[in-house]
Amino acid sequence: MRQLNYSIHKSFNWIGILLGISLLTTMGSTFPAKSAERVQVSLDILERTISVNSLEAYAKRGVVNKDLAPYIQYIKLEQQEQLRRILLKRLEVRPIAVSQFFNTPQAEILLRRLGQVIQTESGEYGSQAIQQALISAANDPEGITLLNVLRKFPASGVRIDLVKGLQLADDLSKLIEQSNKAIAAVNQEAATLVANQTPVKIAALSNLRQPGSYTVNKQTKQFLDLRRNRSLKADIYVPIPDNINQQRTAAPVIVISHGLGSDRETYAYLAQHLASYGFAVAVLEHPGSNAQQLQNLFEGKAEEVAQPYEFINRPLDVKFLLDELERLSQTDVFYRGRLNTQEVGIIGQSFGGYTALTLAGADINFKSLQKDCARINSSWNLSLLLQCRALILPNYNYNLRDPRIKSAIAINPIGSSVFGKDGLNNINIPVAIVAGTADTVAPALPEQIAPFTWLNNPNRYLLIMNNGTHFSTLAESESSVPLPLSVIGPNPQLARDYMKALSVAFFKLYVADRPEYQAYLTPAYIQYLSQEPLSLGLVRSLTEAELQLALERPSPATVISPNKRN
Known part of the structure; x- marks a missing residue:
């Protein structure tokens, strides 16, 4: 987005x-x-x-x-x-x-x-x-x-209703206070886990922020889904072995789904990095919610930045792409034997985070949507402006899960209302959720921290990026509008390095089945990576009861404000 x-x-x-x-x-x-x-x-x-x-x-x-x-x-x-x-x-x-x-x-x-x-x-x-x-x-x-x-x-004049204005300001103040309490609780739990964890021999671990040993071949492909009359463009990054120790085998596939109003270039850096570690990476562009769609809106050629059916089309884009990649691996001379489309991981940011969680098994929850969207005029959660558009869809069990996807990373995802607790309960594969404490578009408490407590899968991770914004992990692209530093947040290169290390470790463990990478997904290793002004905290367990207890406690003396800048 x-x-x-x-x-x-x-x-x-x-x-x-x-x-x-x-x-x-x-x-x-x-x-x-x-x-x-x-x-x-x-x-x-x-x-x-x-x-x-x-x-x-x-x-x-x-x-x-x-x-x-x-x-x-x-x-x-x-x-x-x-x-x-x-x-x-x-x-x-x-x-x-x-x-x-x-x-x-x-x-x-x-x-x-x-x-x-x-x-x-x-x-x-x-x-x-x-x-x-x-x-x-x-x-x-x-x-x-x-x-x-x-x-x-x-x-000739403007009249301000002070009573209503103060009520809205009070609602915003309460949201910030609650968010600070939740973030402080997650950071404290992460620190406790580090203190109680068996020491990790950091010196023995590779630096996953540095490129891997594979050469990378990138090709851009155009696919046409005749059933939906939808043309998809995707960049395919294929790892090429450099020596005899890297035998040519079918590489597990990682799909990257961009956010609303964005494009496939914003995560090209991450695709290149993952491919250098032996993954085949497909970065597709969703034509109904990309940067071109936003441009069409501004030029009067589109009525919305994304039609409600994009909630369905986006996951179907990924399913279709995987089908096409499987066809290529069987028929194309270059791709034959190079793509393992039965062992797939997915990364998505914002609306792409929704896409990733949907394919992981989360269901659209119309009951949750109706309840939350009835209160949209009193909510400070901007992501509801998009989520509530899903109410236009026919009330139907869409079942968009794809069994080929074995694990998912959702960065600044939206979904608190479109999924609700019941929708997220259906995910049964490993999931990592990344939250930024300075995210004013998809606020951390309602969109990442609370939804994390609704996940039942034991292989779940919540990574808190303190002072991270909704745009911290994105790279610039030719079609994107330059953003002020205050919107991007501090040190975006550091945020991108974090994503490189996290995604390699996560998919090596949960897609490539390499158990030695578990050491990288520990609070101690995350603390080792952590640097100011984007310090990190990692937890693997947080219940609704624990979160509620944190929200009911008196405000901590020092909290991380969503508006803080270092």
């Missing part, structure tokens, strides 16, 4: 900014305000007004006019500077991208939620006015800054 999630991530930041006037006009918060000529803030029968001119004078020149003075006095100096920066911060988003995003169901949900808090001066829901203001600001030379959006608001 690379490019779309960047857009949504930005929208999510604006939600916080637009709600921020609520907190500013109480006892001083870190957030700013909203208005055309003036901002009117209501708290029950109480009304307060701040002019946009006053906000502009303060942001650009540090001048505090009399209508702003009663609020500024309660804000610390560093928070005042943050407020000025937020008012003037420009979002680098193309006007056409803004316009097209507002045509999606996801934007409708976000605007409806914002409209409950940000209203016209007469008290009507302001979702349409917010949309018009953002589009107008995007087409203005000044671009989308909060001040400019306030100026473009199509009314």
Whole structure:
């Protein structure tokens, strides 16, 4: 979910900014305000007004006019500077991208939620006015800054419902607090496991972050699924033996599934690395939810970044690809005898993580979806904007599991609602889930930590990447939009090195059946790999009861905030 999630991530930041006037006009918060000529803030029968001119004078020149003075006095100096920066911060988003995003169901949900808090001066829901203001600001030379959006608001004033704004802010605060407790509990359990584990002779282990000994042959193939009229492109990486000790045998296959709005290039580095260790790797591109689909949305050629049937098409893409690889291994001169399509591993990130878990055996759970999506207007879990689109699908037992897949790695996966507990209970192969504590798109607690407790398989792993974001493990590609460092997070090369080591060890053990690689999948080895600013923690067991107990404890003195940056 690379490019779309960047857009949504930005929208999510604006939600916080637009709600921020609520907190500013109480006892001083870190957030700013909203208005055309003036901002009117209501708290029950109480009304307060701040002019946009006053906000502009303060942001650009540090001048505090009399209508702003009663609020500024309660804000610390560093928070005042943050407020000025937020008012003037420009979002680098193309006007056409803004316009097209507002045509999606996801934007409708976000605007409806914002409209409950940000209203016209007469008290009507302001979702349409917010949309018009953002589009107008995007087409203005000044671009989308909060001040400019306030100026473009199509009314003489903006009314902020402080009660609703504070409730949303309180909900977000509780989510962050709960997430910090869960993350602290996982990190503490990982540290305890390291302390109690039999020491691992690290010096005797290979450095799995370095390339393996195989030469790699890469070919790009185009496949056509006539049954679905769907054309698939895939890069195939085949290991070539360099010496007589590397006998030519059919290599186990690893499939990599990219995220929403991304492409197959974002994990080319991982495919190359795995192939150098003797795996055949197939990195396919899902045509209905890739970077081209996102571009089509922005150009008005598509209505959504992904149609609901992509929840079905994506796993079917992988099944079809494996069928085609099996055909190649029997008929193509180069591939004959090189591909073992009966021993397969899969890696997926974000929507690709959903894809991997589906093929591993997780079922779509419409009961869970209906329950969670009924509360989407009060949720801060952005991934629900995508998950809830699956409700459009016919309520049917799709059974998308593929028995050829023997193990799965899901990086920042989404699935808490689309699978629910009952859906994830059906997985009976080894699974590793990777979570980033600074992931604002698929938050760690609801999307990775809680779902991990629902897995029954004893061969399960939860890797916590502290300060990791939704994009930490992705590489740049030609079709991707460059992301700010604050969105990517610190030291992405370190995150990619982690994935190299984890995936080699995991698939050597659970696909190639090499038990000596178990030593690499221990808390002690993960601690050895761990470096700041992306420290790691690994656990293999966490129950729902243990997680609930952690959430009920008083907040720890020191926690890892999703907004922390080193």
